[in-house]
Amino acid sequence: MLKAGSSAPRMVLEDTTGQTVRLSDYQGKHAVLLFFMRSTSCPVCNRHVRDLVNRGDELAADNVRVLLAVPEDQEKATTWKAKQQIPFPVLTGRHESPHEMIGLGRKVFGSMQQSGSILIDRQGIIRHAHGAAMPTSSYDRKGITAAIASLRTPA
Numbered sequence: 001m002l003k004a005g006s007s008a009p010r011m012v013l014e015d016t017t018g019q020t021v022r023l024s025d026y027q028g029k030h031a032v033l034l035f036f037m038r039s040t041s042c043p044v045c046n047r048h049v050r051d052l053v054n055r056g057d058e059l060a061a062d063n064v065r066v067l068l069a070v071p072e073d074q075e076k077a078t079t080w081k082a083k084q085q086i087p088f089p090v091l092t093g094r095h096e097s098p099h100e101m102i103g104l105g106r107k108v109f110g111s112m113q114q115s116g117s118i119l120i121d122r123q124g125i126i127r128h129a130h131g132a133a134m135p136t137s138s139y140d141r142k143g144i145t146a147a148i149a150s151l152r153t154p155a
Contacts, residue, residue, distance in 0.1 A: 003129055004126050004127060004128055006126050007124055007126070008023050008027075008032075008118075008124045010022070010024065011023050013092065013093060015090065015091055015092075016074060016077050016089075016090050016092075021067070021089060023120060023124075024124065026120070026122075027122065028123075029122065030065045030122060031062070031064045031065070031119060031120060031148070031151055032065050032120045033064050033065070033117060033118075033119050034068075034117060034118050034119075035049065035069065035115075035116075035117045035139070036114070036117065036138075037049065037069065037070050037071075037115055038135050038138070039071060040072055040076060042115070042135050044138075046084070048135075048138065048139035049084070051139070052068075052088070053086065053087060056087060059148070062148050063122075064119070064148060064151075065088075066088040067088060067090075068086065068088050068089070068091065069090075069092075070090060070091070070092060073092060074092050077091075077092050114131050115131070115132060115138035115139075116129070116138050116140075117129075117138075117139065117140065119144060119147045121151055127147045128146075130144075
């Protein structure tokens with residue numbers, strides 16, 4: 001898992017329309033909150049996403065763009081996004097899952113996706129990183145809120 005204070009990874013992902021998305025595309029423009037779902041069928045992860053959707057205006061006011069990373073393929077991600085009416089980009093990996101790219105893939109009696117989040121500031125530095133094996137503890141709302149608040153004050 002990534003650590004706060006380190007540079008953002010060079011991730012190349014695809015959104016549900018097939019467009020290439022790079023974290024570096026946001027550098028200098030917006031902070032990015034990247035939430036990694038265990039799966040689109042996880043009810044707990046879906047509650048966390050619903051909270052992010054409900055906080056969308058607040059996050060946008062802080063110049064934070066929300067991206068959702070899912071381990072499923074583009075077709076399943078597209079169907080889920082439409083069904084859930086998700087306003088944020090939903091991202092998948094091209095050759096490996098987004099989770100594996102940052103160390104949220106875990107081998108426990110087979111393969112299991114962990115969930116979590118990273119907040120990257122406009123300069124491309126990770127300001128918050130959190131991961132968890134259990135979805136109930138994967139959404140660190142207080143930590144994310146504190147990290148966003150820290151973006152408002154000069155370092």
